[in-house]
Amino acid sequence: MIERIQWQGHGSFAIAGSLFIQIAPWRVVKRASPPDVILIGHDHYDHCSPADVEKIRGEHTVIIGNKNVARVIDNTTVLREWHSISVDRASIKAIPAYSASDPRHPPEAGGLGFVISLDYFDIYYVGDSQIVPGMEHLRPDIVLLPIDGYGRLTAAEALCLIDMLQPRWAIPYNWGGAGEEATQLDAQSFKSRVRGRTEVLLLPESQ
Numbered sequence: 001m002i003e004r005i006q007w008q009g010h011g012s013f014a015i016a017g018s019l020f021i022q023i024a025p026w027r028v029v030k031r032a033s034p035p036d037v038i039l040i041g042h043d044h045y046d047h048c049s050p051a052d053v054e055k056i057r058g059e060h061t062v063i064i065g066n067k068n069v070a071r072v073i074d075n076t077t078v079l080r081e082w083h084s085i086s087v088d089r090a091s092i093k094a095i096p097a098y099s100a101s102d103p104r105h106p107p108e109a110g111g112l113g114f115v116i117s118l119d120y121f122d123i124y125y126v127g128d129s130q131i132v133p134g135m136e137h138l139r140p141d142i143v144l145l146p147i148d149g150y151g152r153l154t155a156a157e158a159l160c161l162i163d164m165l166q167p168r169w170a171i172p173y174n175w176g177g178a179g180e181e182a183t184q185l186d187a188q189s190f191k192s193r194v195r196g197r198t199e200v201l202l203l204p205e206s207q
Contacts, residue, residue, distance in 0.1 A: 001121040002142060002169050007203040010046055010181070011128070011173050013144060017119045019090050023144075025052040034058025037087050040076070041097055041127040042111035043068040062087050066094075066110045079112065082134070091117040095138070097129035104151035105129065115140060124165070128152050136164050143167040147190050148174040148182040155182065155190045162198050170200045 006014045013023040014035070022028070022035040024047040034057055040048050048069050057063065063076045064085065070076035079085055079094040086092075097111040105111055105128050113127035115138060124140035130153055143165055146152035152174060153161060162170050172190060175182035182190075191200040 001119055001123075002201070005123075005142070005144075005171065005203070006206050007171065007173060009205045010177065011146065013125065013173070015116070015118065015123065017090075019088055019118060021090070021116060021118070022056060023114070023125055025049060025056055028052055028056060030055050034061050036061065037090065037092070038063045039092065039114050039116075039125070040065040040069045040073065041113055041125075042066060042105070042109060043072055044128070047128070048072055064092060064114075066112050068110065081110070081112065089118070093117075095124070095127075096132050096134060097127035098132060099128075099130045099151045100132070101130070102151035124167070126153065126161070131157055131161055131164075135161065138165055140165060140167050142169045142171065144171045144173060146174040147172040147187065148180060150180040155186060155193075158190065159193055162194055163196070166196065167198055170194065170198050171203055172200070176205065 004016045011024045015021040019036040021037045023039045026046050026049045065076045070078050081096045084093040093115040095113040097113040098107040099105040114125045116123045122140040123142045126145040147155045147158045175187040176184050194200045
């Protein structure tokens with residue numbers, strides 16, 4: 001499964017399993033086949049881009065998000081915190097994603113991360129979040145997590161989350177770009193500091 005995950009920059013991912021799942025498409029390239037599922041955890045422009053969704057969605061694409069996403073993207077299936085939905089052979093659970101101390105991602109906005117159970121793997125996409133209650137009960141095989149701060153996990157918080165969850169693989173995002181993102185050196189430092197069974201993969205940005 002790990003080789004089927006593509007990082008598309010910032011917080012965007014594509015997962016090509018028995019279903020093709022797109023997470024937070026932003027500045028992505030249209031593929032030959034549309035995604036089966038698009039997951040959007042909150043309505044900030046860099047996660048919830050109507051233009052990107054319209055570019056890649058197909059007639060049968062299922063779009064899943066929170067209530068704020070549904071106001072922006074037509075035909076969004078709204079998922080509430082800790083609720084799950086099955087799409088064909090995949091199960092998707094909504095995990096709270098927020099920052100208790102940062103107004104950019106307040107709890108009342110209802111932001112979501114997602115646990116995607118696909119092809120016998122559990123993949124946890126943290127979303128734009130710090131460590132919040134309930135995360136400690138998750139046991140994903142793969143965790144996709146931010147490392148930049150700015151209302152999301154800092155590198156130090158990301159290390160704590162990995163210690164808590166003990167995934168087999170961790171893939172950081174929100175690094176290597178401009179502005180608020182962590183630098184490539186930050187990402188390398190993060191990778192060198194992870195201990196235990198977790199393998200950190202610094203994926204190249206691809207489309």
